[in-house]
Amino acid sequence: MPNVIEMKGITKIFPGVVANDNINFHLKKGEIHALLGENGAGKTTLMKILYGLYTQTSGDIFVNEQKVWIDSPNKAIELGIGMVHQHFMLVQPFTVAENIVLGAEPTKELGILHQKEIIRQVEEISEQYGLMVDPHARIQDISVGMQQRVEILKALYRGADILILDEPTAVLTPQEVRELTSIMEKLTAEGKSIIFITHKLKEVKAISDRVTVIRRGKVIGTVNTNDVDVRELARMMVGREVILEVEKQEATPEEVIFSAENLHALNDRGLPALDGATFDVKVGEILGIAGVDGNGQTELTEVLTGLRSLASGKVCFKGEDVSRLTTRKRIERGMAHIPEDRQKRGLILDYPLSLNMILGHHYQKPFSRGINLNYSKIRENARGLIEEFDVRTPNEEVEAKNLSGGNQQKVIIAREFSRDPDLLIAAQPTRGVDVGAIEFIHKRIVEQRDAGKAVLLISLELDEILSLSDRIAVIYEGKIVGIVDAKDATEEELGLMMAGAGIQQGR
Amino acid sequence: MDRVLNSKLVKTITPWMSNLIVPILAVLFALIIGGIFMIMVDANPLEAYTVLFKSSFGSTKNFFETLVNATPLIFTGLSVAFAFKCGLFNIGGEGQFIAGYIAAAWLGAFFHMPWYFHIPFVLLGVIVAGAIWGGVPGLLKAKLGVHEVISTIMFNYTALHLVNYLIRTVLVDPGYASTPLIDKSARLLRFYQIDFLNLRQIARGSRLDLTFLIALLVAFIIYWILWKTNIGYEIRAVGHNPSAAEYGGINVARNTFLAMAISGALSALAGASQVIGLQGKAYQLFGFIGHGFTGIAVALLGKNHPVGVILAAILFGTLQRGANSMQSVAGVPKEVIFIIQAIIIFFVASDYVIRKIYRQIKLKKEEVE
Ligand SMILES: Nc1ncnc2c1ncn2[C@@H]1O[C@H](COP(=O)(O)OP(=O)(O)O)[C@@H](O)[C@H]1O
Numbered sequence: 083m084p085n086v087i088e089m090k091g092i093t094k095i096f097p098g099v100v101a102n103d104n105i106n107f108h109l110k111k112g113e114i115h116a117l118l119g120e121n122g123a124g125k126t127t128l129m130k131i132l133y134g135l136y137t138q139t140s141g142d143i144f145v146n147e148q149k150v151w152i153d154s155p156n157k158a159i160e161l162g163i164g165m166v167h168q169h170f171m172l173v174q175p176f177t178v179a180e181n182i183v184l185g186a187e188p189t190k191e192l193g194i195l196h197q198k199e200i201i202r203q204v205e206e207i208s209e210q211y212g213l214m215v216d217p218h219a220r221i222q223d224i225s226v227g228m229q230q231r232v233e234i235l236k237a238l239y240r241g242a243d244i245l246i247l248d249e250p251t252a253v254l255t256p257q258e259v260r261e262l263t264s265i266m267e268k269l270t271a272e273g274k275s276i277i278f279i280t281h282k283l284k285e286v287k288a289i290s291d292r293v294t295v296i297r298r299g300k301v302i303g304t305v306n307t308n309d310v311d312v313r314e315l316a317r318m319m320v321g322r323e324v325i326l327e328v329e330k331q332e333a334t335p336e337e338v339i340f341s342a343e344n345l346h347a348l349n350d351r352g353l354p355a356l357d358g359a360t361f362d363v364k365v366g367e368i369l370g371i372a373g374v375d376g377n378g379q380t381e382l383t384e385v386l387t388g389l390r391s392l393a394s395g396k397v398c399f400k401g402e403d404v405s406r407l408t409t410r411k412r413i414e415r416g417m418a419h420i421p422e423d424r425q426k427r428g429l430i431l432d433y434p435l436s437l438n439m440i441l442g443h444h445y446q447k448p449f450s451r452g453i454n455l456n457y458s459k460i461r462e463n464a465r466g467l468i469e470e471f472d473v474r475t476p477n478e479e480v481e482a483k484n485l486s487g488g489n490q491q492k493v494i495i496a497r498e499f500s501r502d503p504d505l506l507i508a509a510q511p512t513r514g515v516d517v518g519a520i521e522f523i524h525k526r527i528v529e530q531r532d533a534g535k536a537v538l539l540i541s542l543e544l545d546e547i548l549s550l551s552d553r554i555a556v557i558y559e560g561k562i563v564g565i566v567d568a569k570d571a572t573e574e575e576l577g578l579m580m581a582g583a584g585i586q587q588g589r
Numbered sequence: 590m591d592r593v594l595n596s597k598l599v600k601t602i603t604p605w606m607s608n609l610i611v612p613i614l615a616v617l618f619a620l621i622i623g624g625i626f627m628i629m630v631d632a633n634p635l636e637a638y639t640v641l642f643k644s645s646f647g648s649t650k651n652f653f654e655t656l657v658n659a660t661p662l663i664f665t666g667l668s669v670a671f672a673f674k675c676g677l678f679n680i681g682g683e684g685q686f687i688a689g690y691i692a693a694a695w696l697g698a699f700f701h702m703p704w705y706f707h708i709p710f711v712l713l714g715v716i717v718a719g720a721i722w723g724g725v726p727g728l729l730k731a732k733l734g735v736h737e738v739i740s741t742i743m744f745n746y747t748a749l750h751l752v753n754y755l756i757r758t759v760l761v762d763p764g765y766a767s768t769p770l771i772d773k774s775a776r777l778l779r780f781y782q783i784d785f786l787n788l789r790q791i792a793r794g795s796r797l798d799l800t801f802l803i804a805l806l807v808a809f810i811i812y813w814i815l816w817k818t819n820i821g822y823e824i825r826a827v828g829h830n831p832s833a834a835e836y837g838g839i840n841v842a843r844n845t846f847l848a849m850a851i852s853g854a855l856s857a858l859a860g861a862s863q864v865i866g867l868q869g870k871a872y873q874l875f876g877f878i879g880h881g882f883t884g885i886a887v888a889l890l891g892k893n894h895p896v897g898v899i900l901a902a903i904l905f906g907t908l909q910r911g912a913n914s915m916q917s918v919a920g921v922p923k924e925v926i927f928i929i930q931a932i933i934i935f936f937v938a939s940d941y942v943i944r945k946i947y948r949q950i951k952l953k954k955e956e957v958e
Pocket residue numbers: 096097099100101119120121122123124125126127128
């Protein structure tokens with residue numbers, strides 16, 4: 083098969099970062115080519131160069147063996163390249179059909195939209211590729227999986243032969259992932275070529291024909307997917323041997339320490355985000371909350387930690403109603419919180435590590451005497467935590483913004499664990515951290531449980547939920563639609579619940 | 590060479606240097622451009638700058654007079670800097686200045702007690718007045734989300750007209766456009782009145798009074814609050830990242846109010862310094878005096894750090910004082926000084942740009958080496 087894309091010696095330098103370092107990448111006609119790498123490896127950057135959103139610092143691009151200079155997405159589209167971004171770019175109040183044709187709309191004289199023609203064309207193209215959509219539905223009313231289809235159709239409508247999908251599975255349930263897989267297979271059967279970006283090893287194996295692994299901006303290698311196993315891929319991606327399974331014993335849960343009853347709350351736009359969520363957490367267990375992004379996880383975390391007010395419902399901790407308590411009071415009662423967005427919530431980036439590591443306890447002994455900060459104790463605390471949690475930093479006075487994402491996360495983890503909390507609320511504790519750090523964080527969370535504490539784990543990564551939790555609750559549209567024992571849970575069953583097919587609330 | 594670069598001394602000094610480099614460059618640029626303007630109006634910049642320097646630093650008396658100009662600017666500069674540390678832009682310095690101005694005049698002239706009560710009493714009253722005038726906009730921001738820039742501007746005008754009304758009516762000294770003189774017991778001594786270290790000789794002819802020392806003391810207190818206490822920890826946390834502060838159990842609304850109240854009190858002390866020190870009374874105002882606004886420039890140039898604020902206040906004091914003598918001695922129009930001030934502010938505000946150029950020069954140098 084001929085190469086439809088050849089990227090040769092591509093280098094992209096952002097101020098202070100070499101995002102792509104002399105990358106060679108070839109895409110064959112009709113293949114699904116996975117681009118695998120950890121967060122920050124440079125995958126998106128490479129594809130944005132191909133799609134004309136960035137221009138390379140050096141290197142050449144060949145499309146169908148012709149050397150090309152792609153300086154805008156329009157140029158890319160002209161060359162038959164389409165991209166579906168990590169974050170969709172759809173116009174919410176428009177219909178599916180309008181979004182698909184947007185930018186190349188068929189019009190009648192005087193530029194009036196030719197509505198009938200639009201619908202006809204959209205129906206035609208969706209039938210051709212077996213991508214069924216309702217052309218009349220508004221984007222705001224359809225599921226994320228559907229929106230993704232619309233994005234793909236949009237690219238196809240503009241005549242894309244080469245499709246770039248940037249982390250398309252991140253927002254999908256397992257069932258939707260399977261559907262996407264079959265769509266991709268159909269597209270390649272039609273002669274399209276697909277670049278599929280991911281950081282999940284299992285997906286590479288399940289979906290792709292070949293895989294190119296990128297680490298820190300450099301290509302580690304391109305291999306046929308059938309010739310490698312998951313361990314091998316992990317090693318290529320991380321650069322060393324990794325343990326993929328979390329080692330843990332059976333839980334020995336005791337009494338209920340924390341309960342949420344019939345929680346209702348609004349999101350930032352004033353719309354209902356929590357709609358009667360109910361669950362409880364026992365001492366000595368990890369309760370995982372699974373769900374597709376945007377089903378109330380953020381609001382749930384905030385409500386439990388006092389960062390968002392409850393419209394109604396009740397949160398109890400150690401037998402006390404804490405629903406109306408401030409965040410500070412809840413911390414004092416023994417709650418700790420690893421926030422989902424470390425840069426927005428978890429750290430004061432301009433503060434040195436030492437000051438970040440006391441946030442929340444800064445006004446208490448030994449960090450404060452009266453109103454005076456005790457810097458020697460503060461530094462001592464930081465040095466101890468840096469050592470214990472293996473934070474890679476020259477010293478404790480470095481500002482948090484100068485650390486890598488994984489190390490920033492370790493600072494937060496260190497701080498929250500150092501409080502020896504009775505309940506740890508961990509929201510996306512491993513988002514954006516490298517595999518090595520994931521191992522470490524998972525181990526600490528299990529240790530926390532084994533030390534007789536309670537853990538509430540809220541994560542979008544189903545694998546993480548499955549490997550850590552003792553019980554799993556599934557959240558869908560602000561409700562807990564089911565709670566299952568992790569031992570008996572299957573990806574299948576959870577996936578169905580994540581899509582809203584609820585079984586009755588079990589305990 | 591490497592040993593020197595890695596030594597502890599250099600390591601502690603370098604961050605300081607990088608903080609100093611922009612303000613210093615800004616001042617140098619401004620002086621050069623000011624010089625070009627002087628040449629354009631056929632004046633001799635060298636002569637003018639010599640006059641400027643002499644009038645401010647030529648003798649102890651002159652230097653002390655410069656400090657007279659600097660004193661209110663230290664307070665207002667600290668005021669702006671403090672609010673800024675909490676992420677707030679307090680441009681209500683004028684209004685808060687006026688609040689302190691009138692409070693000092695009222696409490697100083699209409700209440701009578703021995704000095705060791707009177708002075709603390711006046712200062713306390715001034716602080717309360719400023720805390721209210723700054724704190725209310727803080728409260729509006731914290732509770733209703735009203736932007737402090739808008740509310741403090743409104744409070745400036747309210748203060749101006751309210752105070753003029755008071756001075757015309759209830760607080761008037763009949764026959765004068767001012768309040769009556771405050772009691773001696775509320776007045777701070779001038780340096781030449783103090784029998785200490787030959788001050789009578791050294792400070793003769795200068796109006797510098799003890800409010801300057803209060804300004805230095807207050808600058809130290811502000812430094813201590815911001816960097817050595819958990820109050821400062823919280824205020825700066827809110828300034829850097831309110832969401833993270835909230836996550837850490839810090840009450841953002843409370844700290845917003847607190848920072849504005851303290852900021853207001855600082856500007857009010859500037860107003861008081863004019864009454865209990867320099868003038869002995871409050872005059873009717875024909876407009877804003879401008880110390881509050883200059884405080885913004887002082888804070889900017891001083892990088893919102895108390896030490897920087899003191900140095901910047903002295904620089905602005907120098908320029909203000911030099912403007913007059915440059916005009917009379919060197920024939921340079923006063924406006925040139927305003928241009929220089931404006932250019933300083935401009936450059937410091939475009940700190941980012943300068944930093945970028947500086948970094949590129951450094952990069953180039955590294956490449957060459
Ligand atoms: N617009 C940008 N400006 C500066 N740095 C960027 C920009 N986009 C990406 N980077 C940096 O380039 C590196 C690679 O990022 P990215 O391509 O998004 O990684 P991936 O998609 O593999 O997670 C990261 O270090 C990231 O911080």
